[in-house]
Amino acid sequence: MEKYYNQIKNSPVFYGMSDDELRGLLECFNARIRSFDEGEMIIRQGDRITNIYLILEGTVNIEKDSYWGRRIIITQLSVNDNIALAFVASKNMESNIDAVAATDTKVLVLNYEKCTSMCQNACTRHKVLINNLFDILSKENIELIQKIENVSQKSIRDKLLTYLSNEARKRKSHAFEIPFNRQDLADYLNIDRSAMSFELSKLQKEGLIRYNKNHFELSARV
Amino acid sequence: MEKYYNQIKNSPVFYGMSDDELRGLLECFNARIRSFDEGEMIIRQGDRITNIYLILEGTVNIEKDSYWGRRIIITQLSVNDNIALAFVASKNMESNIDAVAATDTKVLVLNYEKCTSMCQNACTRHKVLINNLFDILSKENIELIQKIENVSQKSIRDKLLTYLSNEARKRKSHAFEIPFNRQDLADYLNIDRSAMSFELSKLQKEGLIRYNKNHFELSARV
DNA sequence: ACATTTCTGTTGTTTATACAACAAAAATAA
DNA sequence: TTATTTTTGTTGTATAAACAACAGAAATGT
Numbered sequence: 001m002e003k004y005y006n007q008i009k010n011s012p013v014f015y016g017m018s019d020d021e022l023r024g025l026l027e028c029f030n031a032r033i034r035s036f037d038e039g040e041m042i043i044r045q046g047d048r049i050t051n052i053y054l055i056l057e058g059t060v061n062i063e064k065d066s067y068w069g070r071r072i073i074i075t076q077l078s079v080n081d082n083i084a085l086a087f088v089a090s091k092n093m094e095s096n097i098d099a100v101a102a103t104d105t106k107v108l109v110l111n112y113e114k115c116t117s118m119c120q121n122a123c124t125r126h127k128v129l130i131n132n133l134f135d136i137l138s139k140e141n142i143e144l145i146q147k148i149e150n151v152s153q154k155s156i157r158d159k160l161l162t163y164l165s166n167e168a169r170k171r172k173s174h175a176f177e178i179p180f181n182r183q184d185l186a187d188y189l190n191i192d193r194s195a196m197s198f199e200l201s202k203l204q205k206e207g208l209i210r211y212n213k214n215h216f217e218l219s220a221r222v
Numbered sequence: 223m224e225k226y227y228n229q230i231k232n233s234p235v236f237y238g239m240s241d242d243e244l245r246g247l248l249e250c251f252n253a254r255i256r257s258f259d260e261g262e263m264i265i266r267q268g269d270r271i272t273n274i275y276l277i278l279e280g281t282v283n284i285e286k287d288s289y290w291g292r293r294i295i296i297t298q299l300s301v302n303d304n305i306a307l308a309f310v311a312s313k314n315m316e317s318n319i320d321a322v323a324a325t326d327t328k329v330l331v332l333n334y335e336k337c338t339s340m341c342q343n344a345c346t347r348h349k350v351l352i353n354n355l356f357d358i359l360s361k362e363n364i365e366l367i368q369k370i371e372n373v374s375q376k377s378i379r380d381k382l383l384t385y386l387s388n389e390a391r392k393r394k395s396h397a398f399e400i401p402f403n404r405q406d407l408a409d410y411l412n413i414d415r416s417a418m419s420f421e422l423s424k425l426q427k428e429g430l431i432r433y434n435k436n437h438f439e440l441s442a443r444v
Numbered sequence: 445a446c447a448t449t450t451c452t453g454t455t456g457t458t459t460a461t462a463c464a465a466c467a468a469a470a471a472t473a474a
Numbered sequence: 475t476t477a478t479t480t481t482t483g484t485t486g487t488a489t490a491a492a493c494a495a496c497a498g499a500a501a502t503g504t
């Protein structure tokens with residue numbers, strides 16, 4: 001736990017807390033670290049989520065298997081992100097998503113329910129926490145809207161350009177790495193991988209983008 | 223204001239508050255009611271949102287005009303829903319969506335920023351409020367994931383069946399009214415209206431669904 | 445009650461994408 | 475190093491959806 005202490009302290013979940021508050025909270029929360037291998041399921045559809053999961057290392061895909069068997073990647077999370085936070089608040093609602101470790105992953109697990117039932121939201125550190133969680137959830141919300149915009153484009157070309165421009169804006173640079181391999185990007189944008197590869201080449205030939213593996217650069221014209 | 227008092231008191235935003243707390247809060251928030259005609263913009267892309275908007279009457283579409291001019295309906299809100307709540311918390315972020323009155327609409331407007339700067343989150347009623355907002359945002363989050371599932375289906379048929387089953391589950395009934403007309407539903411699912419109409423007829427002929435105007439019934443086979 | 449506008453369903457044509465099959469390149473294991 | 479597996483790019487074909495154009499129904503206004 002100590003190895004990650006500074007990282008935890010600087011995470012958005014615990015933003016603005018003193019060392020005393022944080023250590024108290026970690027105890028109150030019964031905090032522990034769990035490891036997951038690549039491909040392991042951290043959360044399954046149907047689970048009832050009562051813990052806060054804070055990613056300390058690795059990346060996690062939020063996925064859903066459609067009724068007809070196709071995989072949908074809702075979003076990809078990485079260090080300092082929370083997994084399935086929205087389901088913690090809605091206590092009696094089951095998770096409708098899977099969380100799958102995309103790489104080997106370490107997660108800080110906090111028993112939210114236990115803590116809140118003990119202090120009845122009365123302690124100051126809980127007040128800071130809920131404020132932070134509110135902020136985090138707001139940002140997640142905005143991200144989801146962004147994703148809806150990405151996948152709502154009508155052509156493969158527009159999906160790619162929208163996605164890449166949004167990434168560029170987020171990183172504040174026209175050159176950046178994307179966190180997906182081709183198949184995962186296709187599952188994220190809900191398009192066929194080979195058709196996507198073809199369109200990427202076309203965009204490169206037209207000079208709109210340049211890429212090599214996961215490194216992408218947008219030309220000024222995009 | 224008095225006309226809506228009970229409705230406001232029972233809305234999720236103010237859930238669990240005493241009359242005293244609520245009245246104090248409404249004053250602190252500088253609460254007022256605004257009316258919008260059908261088609262009017264309540265929020266525009268680029269706006270900085272500092273108010274909480276609670277719908278008292280009517281329905282509101284959250285939309286986005288894509289870069290290439292096509293309309294996307296992200297979601298539709300109705301009585302007791304909040305508009306663009308996620309942008310209130312992220313103070314320095316501009317709205318990336320439009321909120322458009324789909325019918326004549328009345329909205330309770332609360333100056334969130336003013337209130338929080340005055341009481342510095344110290345008063346109990348603010349504590350209750352932020353808890354409520356956290357719950358609301360969680361539910362919105364889950365709704366957005368649901369919408370992503372809807373639009374991520376690969377065929378018009380699957381989009382319709384997924385959307386309709388999800389609606390049925392939400393209303394806990396195989397018969398229900400949908401809040402969209404055909405064009406809006408098409409914009410919500412990101413598909414062509416006429417192709418969608420065609421597919422609806424087909425589903426009806428096959429006996430999977432029955433519908434008349436906005437009333438839909440799912441057969442047991444769906 | 446009639447005229448006018450909006451909404452919905454139907455059809456044919458064009459176009460884009462999924463799908464399958466494969467080759468080349470890269471990564472991994474032996 | 476060589477062999478094996480995984481990932482990525484390319485092509486042709488079948489299919490599904492967009493688009494356009496229109497007709498009938500429903501809603502609205504006068």
